[in-house]
Amino acid sequence: MLSLSAILMLVFGCLVLYGGLAWCIILACRRRD
């Protein structure tokens, strides 16, 4: 098993990268070109 700190960094990385990406894409979709 991974340590708690490794899991936390994994979650942190996913939140920033994939959460951030999703938010930016949602913003882009809201705006009509």
Place this chain on the structure above:
Amino acid sequence: MGRDRWSSRPAMGRDRWSSRPIFIIAAIGSAVGLGNIWRFPYVCYENGGGAFLIPYFVALFTAGIPLMILEYGLGQRMQAGAPLAFWKIRKGWEWLGWWAILTGFGIVIYYAVIMAWCFCYLAYSLKLSWQPDTASFFFQRFLQSGEGPGQLGGLRWPILVGLALTWISIYFAIFKGVKSVGKVVMVTVPLPVILIGVFVVRGLTLPGAIEGLRFYLTPDFGQLLNPRVWLAAYGQVFFTLSLGFGVLIAYSSYLPKTSDVNNNAFITSLADAGISFFAGFAVFSTIGYLAFQNSQPVSEVITQGIGLAFIAYPTAISLLPLAPVFGILFFILLLTLGIDSAFSLVEAGVAGIEDEWHIPRRYIVIGICLLAFIGGIVFTTRAGLYWLDIADHFLTNFGLATVGLLECIVVGYLYGTRRFRSLVNPHSDFRVGIWWDVCILVITPLILVISLGRIAWERFRVPYEGYPQWALALGGWGLVLACVILAIILMVGSRRSPGDLEAAARTGSESESD
């Protein structure tokens, strides 16, 4: 009102991406390359594991994304490739655009050779020809490497054939401009992400995978006190995002002038970093498996770059059930990762030349592909690996970083950050403020000056990798200097008439008033 701004042939005759998503996918394709799989995971492991994400994200938000906004904004608002865009921003700085393009051209010459190796290994995957000793196969049988850069020996014909295939592929990907690029990237961008997913799933189900992931993710927060870790983070961000080559300027110049800039930069950068992070799971789970099979610690097995792609990973693949299938998939992954990065580097040059001399596109593309193929022949000799190593080190560390620094100076200090923000903010999904100014005026230049200073000091003290001085002079310093001199020559060769100055001034003022 005029035509729809997404129509393919606007009044100025400039090519247009068929939609914003296609542009973003192409930009991601340019940024995401071999380094995302063979460099990021290792740099992460070597610099504190999971803790590295902190300096990496700081670097992304203080250097990578701001510079990407700069390059996207430059191309899109000036509606020009790098040389003309810099000229419009500040007269006399066209040579910077040419230098960026020439550095990218130098890089794509050897990058294509690595893709040629991938084509060869795709064929070798059928019978796992690299067994039993992958390292020996790579260096002695495949590359047939000599003792040093001076021993060119003969050509390696399989690599030359692979190189021809690579340049033919690049030609057909871009010969029709963004129309063909837009279609190609719909395959070359999603496919490697899917294949990385296949290797993640395959890797995570192998014994030893978790041990590998421990090395990747377990944080060592003490490393955050080490300045080298922060420099490594900035270095990784800078190199991974296709900055400083004129590519992003060229690509964004095919967008309508009133398209978003800021959010496109965020999406491209986050997608690139996201793919790197994801790829790390494929790498470390499989390397963990290899270490487990060999009863070795992961630290003795993990490596980066060419060693990972052509030695360690194929070794691991050989141990898998259905190994030839995974071998083929792996090298298709590397090829699709590399091809859209490679042709984007060529496209930057095509855009620059088209802007200046109005030569029909297909002749420019044929010319560049032929020239690059011929230039790449030296890397297919028995000394090819050494020359590749030298060229890569000098072009990326000196050429690329200096271009980035000068971009910050020209746009940030000479043009003005507030003025530039007023160009990009009105049409973007969200505005950027003082944060961007601080990043472009202070943080990014500071980091680049420190990095350049460090590496220059190292290079003057110690010859790179112990190569002979004549080889470093020819293939290293000489190459960088040649790019600068050629850039100045190209600038002088395209010296504009007063009529051009007037027309560009009109276009420039239109850009600022939109």
